[in-house]
Each structure stands twice: as C-alpha cells, then as structure tokens.
Amino acid sequence: MNPFQVNRSGSEKGGIYRLSFFALLLSVIFVSFGFCKESKPLSPEAEAGKGLYMASCIACHNTNPKLDGAVGPSVANSSYELLEARMRGEYPQGYTPKRQSAAMTRFNFTEAQLKSLEEFLKQ
Ligand code: HEC
The missing domain is CATH 1.10.760 (Cytochrome Bc1 Complex; Chain D, domain 2)
Incomplete structure (x- = not known):
C-alpha cells in the first residue's frame, strides 16, 4: 500500500467535506443576518x-x-x-x-x- 496515495485520497475527501461545511456555515450566517435586519430589538x-x-x-x-x-x-x-x-x-x-x-x-x-x-x- 502506498501511504502517500491513502493520504491524498483521504485529504481530498476531507476537502470536500470541509467545503460543504463552510458552505453550510456561510448560508446559516447569511440567513441569520437577514433575520436580524428584519426584527428590530424589542423591549x-x-x-x-x-x-x-x-x-x-x-x-x-x-x-x-x-x-x-x-x-x-x-x-x-x-x-x-x-x-x-x-x-x-x-x-x-x-x-x-x-x-x-x-x-x-x-x-x-x-x-x-x-x-x-x-x-x-x-x-
Ligand atoms: C377567533 C379569532 C380571533 C382571535 C383568536 C383573536 N381575534 Fe381579535 N378579532 C377577531 C375578529 C374577527 C375581529 C373583528 C371584530 C370581531 O369579529 O369581533 C377582531 C378584532 C380585534 C381588534 C379590534 C380591531 C379594530 O380596530 O377594530 C383587536 C384590537 C383585536 N382583535 C385584538 C386581538 C388580540 C390582541 C388577540 C389575542 C389576544 C385577538 N384579537 C385574538 C378575531 C380574533
């Protein structure tokens, strides 16, 4: 087994997961900003x-x-x-x-x- 190959495929997978995680995080942030703008703080x-x-x-x-x-x-x-x-x-x-x-x-x-x-x- 070539340890380099295993490593590479592993990091590619991680890359995709990381990317989708950041995409999700970004959309959550955008959505919550949208809500914040709409509702003014109430007493x-x-x-x-x-x-x-x-x-x-x-x-x-x-x-x-x-x-x-x-x-x-x-x-x-x-x-x-x-x-x-x-x-x-x-x-x-x-x-x-x-x-x-x-x-x-x-x-x-x-x-x-x-x-x-x-x-x-x-x-
Ligand atoms: C079952 C439906 C229903 C519920 C539940 C309800 N209302 Fe009403 N409300 C009405 C209807 C229909 C009218 C129009 C007059 C009537 O039919 O009694 C009205 C009229 C009003 C009016 C007068 C509006 C005007 O200027 O003529 C106010 C104020 C009001 N409701 C406040 C409230 C508040 C506050 C609540 C919750 C605590 C509430 N209502 C719950 C159906 C409802």
Whole structure:
C-alpha cells in the first residue's frame, strides 16, 4: 500500500467535506443576518406581548400586526382601552370597529399582560 496515495485520497475527501461545511456555515450566517435586519430589538415588555400575541392571536390575526389576518383585521397600534374592551367582546365608547363581525374569542388577561400586548403592537 502506498501511504502517500491513502493520504491524498483521504485529504481530498476531507476537502470536500470541509467545503460543504463552510458552505453550510456561510448560508446559516447569511440567513441569520437577514433575520436580524428584519426584527428590530424589542423591549422585554414588548417581547412578553409578542409571546402572548403569537400564542393567542395569530389563529385569526396576522403574525405581522400591521396586516389583516385570515379572520381578524390588522391590530397594530391598538390602544390599551381597545385591547381591554376587545377581551370582553366590546369596544371603547365611540370607537368605530374595523369589522362589524363579532367573531373574536374572549380572553382573560391581566392588566400587565394587556400592557405588554399594547407595547408589542406599537409599531
Ligand atoms: C377567533 C379569532 C380571533 C382571535 C383568536 C383573536 N381575534 Fe381579535 N378579532 C377577531 C375578529 C374577527 C375581529 C373583528 C371584530 C370581531 O369579529 O369581533 C377582531 C378584532 C380585534 C381588534 C379590534 C380591531 C379594530 O380596530 O377594530 C383587536 C384590537 C383585536 N382583535 C385584538 C386581538 C388580540 C390582541 C388577540 C389575542 C389576544 C385577538 N384579537 C385574538 C378575531 C380574533
């Protein structure tokens, strides 16, 4: 057996593996940079609101609150009063609803949870 040959074929194989590893690493880096650019850093409170929103609201509302969802309208910049009333299936006095339907689920959130939702929905 020629040790030189064994060595060479071994290093060629390693070269290909290394190349694909770096290609993978590069694409991971590019993808994560893309995500970083899109999502601006949120305050801890808005982060909590985001968690609530993603868990409870996106069945009907859009994951991007600025856009209309499958069932519910856009909810960006909703005030605390609006959110609080909505959780009871109502609207603040004098508020003109974006939709006339009455399809939204009732929720039982605490004041702190509603405030974090409001914080997250501020765009
Ligand atoms: C079952 C579907 C559904 C879920 C879940 C849901 N909504 Fe809604 N939402 C609606 C619909 C439909 C409307 C339009 C009025 C109606 O039909 O009650 C609405 C209206 C709203 C409005 C008023 C928009 C406006 O300006 O007129 C707000 C604010 C709102 N939703 C926030 C939320 C938040 C926050 C959550 C999560 C905690 C949530 N919704 C969960 C369906 C839903």
